[in-house]
Structure formats: C-alpha cells, structure tokens
Amino acid sequence: MGKNLDINVHHLTRVEGHGNIVVRAVNGKVEQCALNIVEAPRVFESMIEGLSWRDTAILTCRICGICSVGHTNASIQATDDAFGLKITPEVLAIRKLMMMAEEIQSHVLHVYFLAAPDAFAAPSVIPLAASHPDVVVRALKLKKIGNVVCEALAGRHVHPISMVPGGWSYVPPKSALLRIKEYLQACGKDIDATVDIVASIKDKFPNFERQREDVSLTCPDEYAFYNGNLKSSKTGVIDYHDYGKFIKEKCVEHSTSKHVHNVEESLAVGALSRFNNNHPQLNARGQAAARKLGLKAPCYNPYANNFAQTVEIAHCFDEAMKLVDQLLKMDLSEATLSPAVKPKAGRGVGLTEVPRGTLVHDYTYDEKGVCTKANCIIPTGMNLGNIDRDMQKYVPEVINTRTQEQIAHDLEMLVRAYDPCISCSVHLLDVKWV
Amino acid sequence: MSGKPRIAFFSFTSCEGCQLQVLNCEDEMLDILAAVDIVNFREAIDDRHDDYDIAFVEGAFSRQCDRAELEHIRTCAKIVVAFGACATTGGLNVLKNFRGVEKAMKAVYGDRAGWYETVPAQPIEAIIKVDHRIYGCPPHKGEFLEVVKSLLAGRKPQIPDYPVCVECKLKENVCLYHKGQYCMGVVARAGCTAWCPSYGGRCYACRGLISDPNSRAAKDILNEFGLTVEQIMGEFQLFNGCNDVAKQY
Numbered sequence: 181m182g183k184n185l186d187i188n189v190h191h192l193t194r195v196e197g198h199g200n201i202v203v204r205a206v207n208g209k210v211e212q213c214a215l216n217i218v219e220a221p222r223v224f225e226s227m228i229e230g231l232s233w234r235d236t237a238i239l240t241c242r243i244c245g246i247c248s249v250g251h252t253n254a255s256i257q258a259t260d261d262a263f264g265l266k267i268t269p270e271v272l273a274i275r276k277l278m279m280m281a282e283e284i285q286s287h288v289l290h291v292y293f294l295a296a297p298d299a300f301a302a303p304s305v306i307p308l309a310a311s312h313p314d315v316v317v318r319a320l321k322l323k324k325i326g327n328v329v330c331e332a333l334a335g336r337h338v339h340p341i342s343m344v345p346g347g348w349s350y351v352p353p354k355s356a357l358l359r360i361k362e363y364l365q366a367c368g369k370d371i372d373a374t375v376d377i378v379a380s381i382k383d384k385f386p387n388f389e390r391q392r393e394d395v396s397l398t399c400p401d402e403y404a405f406y407n408g409n410l411k412s413s414k415t416g417v418i419d420y421h422d423y424g425k426f427i428k429e430k431c432v433e434h435s436t437s438k439h440v441h442n443v444e445e446s447l448a449v450g451a452l453s454r455f456n457n458n459h460p461q462l463n464a465r466g467q468a469a470a471r472k473l474g475l476k477a478p479c480y481n482p483y484a485n486n487f488a489q490t491v492e493i494a495h496c497f498d499e500a501m502k503l504v505d506q507l508l509k510m511d512l513s514e515a516t517l518s519p520a521v522k523p524k525a526g527r528g529v530g531l532t533e534v535p536r537g538t539l540v541h542d543y544t545y546d547e548k549g550v551c552t553k554a555n556c557i558i559p560t561g562m563n564l565g566n567i568d569r570d571m572q573k574y575v576p577e578v579i580n581t582r583t584q585e586q587i588a589h590d591l592e593m594l595v596r597a598y599d600p601c602i603s604c605s606v607h608l609l610d611v612k613w614v
Numbered sequence: 615m616s617g618k619p620r621i622a623f624f625s626f627t628s629c630e631g632c633q634l635q636v637l638n639c640e641d642e643m644l645d646i647l648a649a650v651d652i653v654n655f656r657e658a659i660d661d662r663h664d665d666y667d668i669a670f671v672e673g674a675f676s677r678q679c680d681r682a683e684l685e686h687i688r689t690c691a692k693i694v695v696a697f698g699a700c701a702t703t704g705g706l707n708v709l710k711n712f713r714g715v716e717k718a719m720k721a722v723y724g725d726r727a728g729w730y731e732t733v734p735a736q737p738i739e740a741i742i743k744v745d746h747r748i749y750g751c752p753p754h755k756g757e758f759l760e761v762v763k764s765l766l767a768g769r770k771p772q773i774p775d776y777p778v779c780v781e782c783k784l785k786e787n788v789c790l791y792h793k794g795q796y797c798m799g800v801v802a803r804a805g806c807t808a809w810c811p812s813y814g815g816r817c818y819a820c821r822g823l824i825s826d827p828n829s830r831a832a833k834d835i836l837n838e839f840g841l842t843v844e845q846i847m848g849e850f851q852l853f854n855g856c857n858d859v860a861k862q863y
Contacts, residue, residue, distance in 0.1 A: 231848075320640040
C-alpha cells in the first residue's frame with residue numbers, strides 16, 4: 181500500500197498576498213499538487229486605460245507595495261519609450277540607485293524575515309528578536325537602506341513620489357546624498373555578516389533539483405536590473421520590445437490561470453535566474469558572496485533562490501555605493517533633472533528586473549497622452565507554472581521518506597523561496613483548482 | 615500569556631503596502647514588539663488567532679465572499695482600525711467602478727471573467743463599523759505610530775481635519791497652481807506633511823477629503839486654471855471615487 185497525503189495549507193504565511201497549497205496523494209500516487217491563488221481580482225489594466233501619462237505610474241506602482249519602485253521604473257520607462265524621451269545621465273543614476281535600494285530592502289526582508297525563520301525553526305522573526313537580537317537588529321538596519329535611499333531621493337519607498345517619465349521631479353540636496361553615503365558606509369560589515377549567516381544555515385534548505393528555463397534581462401555593460409534585452413537560457417537574447425516571443429501565455433485546461441511558457445512547459449524568473457544568466461557580470465563583492473555560499477551556475481535547486489538573493493544583496497550594496505559616489509560628482513539641478521515631456525501617439529514598452537524577476541509594462545497612448553491599452557506581466561505570475569512543476573516533481577521524490585507534515589513544510593518553504601508577490605500577480609491571472 | 619494588548623493585521627483588496635509601512639518602522643519595531651503582542655500578521659508570521667484586541671484592516675471590500683471574514687474580524691476585535699486608503703476610501707480600486715466592473719473584468723480575464731467574483735470596490739466601512747481610520751496611500755508612519763500609541767493610552771488619536779494646503783504652506787512649498795499645475799490639496803485631508811507637493815508631485819487626495827470641503831470653491835480654482843470638467847472629475851475619481859463629490863456629475 182502506498183501512502184495517502186492530504187495537505188491543504190490555507191493562506192500560506194510569510195508571503196505577500198493570499199495563496200493556498202493543495203496536495204492530494206492516494207495510495208502513493210500524487211493526484212493533485214498545486215499552488216492556488218485566492219487573492220481578490222484587482223483588474224489593474226482596465227483601470228490604466230483612460231488615464232493620462234501623468235497618472236499611469238501613480239496607479240501602477242500601487243500594484244505592489246514591496247516592488248513599488250520597480251513598478252514605477254517599468255511604467256516610466258514604457259512612457260519614455262512611447263514618447264521617445266531621452267533621460268540625462270543624472271536621472272539614470274538616480275533611477276538606478278532607487279532600484280538597488282529596493283532590491284536590497286526586498287531581499288533582506290525576504291531572506292531574514294520570511295525565509296530564515298524556517299532555518300531557525302521559528303514561526304516568525306518575532307521569537308528571533310528574543311533569541312537572536314543581534315540578527316534582528318542587523319536585519320532591520322539593512323532593510324532600512326531601502327527607506328534611507330528612497331526617502332532622500334523620492335520622498336518614500338512605498339509609492340515613490342519623484343520618479344516620473346522623462347526625468348526626476350525633485351532635486352535632492354547634496355546633504356541627502358551624503359546621508360545616504362554615511363548610512364551605507366555603516367552597513368558594510370552587516371552585508372558580510374549576512375552572507376556568513378546565510379552560509380551557516382545553507383544546509384537547512386532541501387537539496388532538490390529540477391532543470392528549468394531561466395529568463396531575465398541582460399545587458400552588455402552590467403548585471404542587468406534597470407533595463408536590458410531579454411535572455412532565455414534556452415533560446416538566447418531578443419530585443420525587449422519583442423518580449424512576447426519568450427513570455428507566452430497559455431490557457432491551462434484544469435486552471436483558469438494563464439500560465440507562462442517559452443520552449444518548455446514553464447519558465448523561471450527571479451534572483452536565481454538572473455544569477456544563472458548573468459553571473460560573470462557580478463561585481464567583486466557579489467562574486468565573493470557566491471563563492472562563500474557555494475553557488476555555481478547553472479543552479480537548478482529552486483530553494484537556492486534564497487542564496488542568489490543573498491549574492492544580489494552583496495552585489496547591489498557595492499553598486500549603490502558606486503552610484504552615490506557618481507551622483508556626488510554630478511550637477512543635480514532642475515536643468516539636469518526636470519522632465520520635459522511632450523506626449524505623442526504610440527506604444528512603449530518598459531522591462532525591468534524587480535526583486536522577484538522580469539517585469540513588463542506595455543502601454544499604448546493616443547496623441548494627447550491618454551493610455552488606450554495596457555498590459556503588465558508580473559514575475560510572480562510567470563513563476564506560478566514553474567512552482568507547480570517543482571512541487572509535482574518534489575512530492576513523489578519524498579513521499580515515502582518524509583511525513584505529511586514535513587512535506588507540507590518543505591512545500592511552504594519551496595513556494596516561499598520564490599518570494600511570491602501574490603497581490604501583484606492577480607491583476608491578470610488567477611488559478612482555480614478543481 | 616502576558617497582559618499586553620493583542621494586535622492583528624488583515625488585508626483585503628490592496629497592494630499590502632500599508633503592512634510594509636508597519637515593517638518600515640525599523641527604528642521603532644523592537645519597542646512596538648515590547649508593547650504589544652502581534653497575533654496575526656500573515657505577511658510576516660505563521661501564527662493565527664481569533665483572540666485579539668485591535669484589528670488593523672488593510673484593503674478595500676471588492677467581493678462578497680470577504681463579507682463574512684470582515685464580520686468575523688468585527689466580532690473578535692474590540693477596536694477595528696481601517697488602515698490606509700483602500701480601507702478608508704476604497705482607494706484606487708474604485709476606478710474600476712467607473713470603468714464598469716463587468717467591462718473591467720472582461721478586459722482583463724476575457725471570456726473567463728465569469729469564473730471570478732467581484733463587486734464594485736468600497737471602503738470596509740460599507741460592511742462593518744470602524745472605530746478609527748489611518749488615512750493615506752501609503753499611510754504615514756508617524757500617523758500609524760500615533761494611532762498605536764493613542765489606543766494603548768486609551769485616548770482618541772489626533773488626526774487632522776484641515777486641508778493639505780495648511781501643511782504645504784508650513785513647508786514653504788511653491789503652490790503648484792502658480793507653477794501651472796493642479797493639485798487637490800485645497801480639499802484633501804492633511805496629516806501627510808504635504809508629502810507629494812514637497813517632492814515634486816501633486817496632491818491627489820489619497821487621504822480622502824476633509825469632512826467639510828469647499829468643493830465648489832475647489833472646482834472654481836480648477837476652472838480658473840483652465841481644466842476641463844473631465845480632468846477635475848478624474849482627480850476626484852483617482853482616490854475618492856466613493857465620495858459623493860465624485861458622483862455629482
């Protein structure tokens with residue numbers, strides 16, 4: 181007789197948004213194994229249509245509080261692209277610094293607050309505040325980098341104010357840049373300690389592999405976050421405007437979700453995909469972190485996304501330092517930052533790497549700059565098919581060696597490793613399992 | 615069990631940015647954890663309980679199946695705080711009401727729109743009684759801390775009921791109308807320290823309108839600066855679509 185499993189994790193915790201894991205196995209045979217997205221529909225695309233170019237980013241950054249800067253970045257790049265706007269090197273450096281700050285904040289939040297409690301067998305970070313206060317204080321200090329940077333440059337991190345098409349709507353004073361630099365300088369040791377602590381809990385994550393297609397942006401000059409062309413580990417590099425060639429949506433018979441695929445049944449995006457595709461471009465600090473964590477490309481263990489995030493924390497930290505130094509040498513003034521926008525009819529595409537992977541915003545404007553058509557593709561949505569297939573391979577592998585409780589916990593950790601941002605993803609997709 | 619007040623966080627239709635604003639209180643976090651027991655916070659902790667004193671509810675009401683959960687929260691909590699723009703005004707979600715909910719669903723989900731249940735977005739107050747409100751998209755950390763401190767001290771939180779213009783003047787910002795732009799600061803509820811106008815944005819009244827807004831005068835100002843009725847209504851619809859002002863046309 182084979183084993184029966186009946187796992188139903190209702191409203192998975194320590195993820196953003198509402199999702200359920202459902203697994204049923206009868207007599208050793210897995211009949212059902214899926215992540216069920218139960219977030220309320222939000223229909224963002226329909227709300228974008230009819231908005232002025234001034235408001236498209238104001239609306240779409242509200243798709244997600246955690247990747248608010250990333251959504252703003254994709255949105256304003258789409259508008260820049262549609263109107264043919266050229267930005268100055270000063271604006272580019274500020275936008276990139278905002279992105280680095282958000283990657284650090286989001287990854288720190290995920291690694292310390294959401295994923296690490298599993299390694300310490302704690303239900304949350306709160307008991308760790310008593311048992312490992314130094315770790316929690318460090319986590320808060322590093323997470324704050326996102327707020328220190330974004331408050332100084334754009335007023336706030338959640339729904340940033342000054343990030344607008346064509347430029348930057350606020351002139352940050354030099355004192356603000358110096359404050360950022362001072363704060364970053366005080367964090368260097370904590371970054372190294374973060375790599376050390378993740379290396380020390382590495383063995384707590386399951387050893388599991390499944391071959392996959394990694395998709396991310398790629399850029400000749402740097403490890404791509406801000407922009408780039410689209411790279412698949414299976415089919416090469418294409419111009420970002422043609423993203424639809426790699427990111428294909430298909431209907432799944434047993435699900436109302438459109439899953440995303442290219443050549444395989446599913447594809448993966450996120451920190452591990454970026455690492456697999458672009459690792460030679462990591463800076464020295466990022467390379468050192470990867471060596472310490474023993475992370476080698478291509479890595480096909482989805483749990484290692486936590487380690488790839490740690491590598492990116494180290495990389496982004498040094499990039500942020502470089503960008504601040506660059507900005508301190510620049511002339512930040514209304515002349516170099518103020519946006520000059522002249523709307524014109526046309527389509528614009530903005531792709532960027534948010535913490536959870538490649539994000540697409542695609543708008544069509546009329547001659548007055550009113551949005552007539554919009555499409556946003558969210559990384560969590562792109563990963564849903566891959567998460568299901570990981571679970572469907574993992575469960576049969578361990579069904580006879582691990583208890584139902586252990587398997588449920590492993591699957592929670594698996595979903596969490598992707599760092600899903602569920603309220604982001606529901607604007608255009610939903611999964612119903614019957 | 616300690617005698618500390620038990621706090622719960624819940625989210626409905628939203629971006630969960632309000633809960634992130636709580637986590638963004640890095641400097642105060644350990645003090646908050648010392649003063650209260652957080653018993654529900656799905657975004658950060660595993661535990662779930664029905665036994666709590668204060669519930670912070672983020673997000674708008676946008677589907678009937680959430681009604682029972684909201685009512686359950688009301689039964690469990692002694693104090694319910696509507697947390698953020700979606701919960702207090704319906705927030706941006708209300709835009710879909712103007713697009714026509716059925717049309718909006720069809721545009722996004724195509725011929726499978728019928729699989730998903732949704733109704734026009736509303737503030738949670740449309741469903742349950744709310745004791746206090748924390749406004750804004752996102753809420754200001756200072757206001758969140760003021761409400762927590764007040765409730766722990768048993769006093770009424772001090773939330774401004776005067777327009778953003780007051781705070782903007784105190785910040786010595788150049789008025790956006792004088793820069794040829796428009797702004798809702800004239801009728802919008804203050805308390806954000808004129809956040810957006812201070813960083814090159816305009817006020818779109820994410821904190822809702824003050825309780826007695828001079829909307830006729832506001833419309834006159836907007837008219838004076840050459841805006842069309844559609845643009846003005848667009849401004850009201852962005853965050854205040856459930857307010858009667860937005861429905862006057």
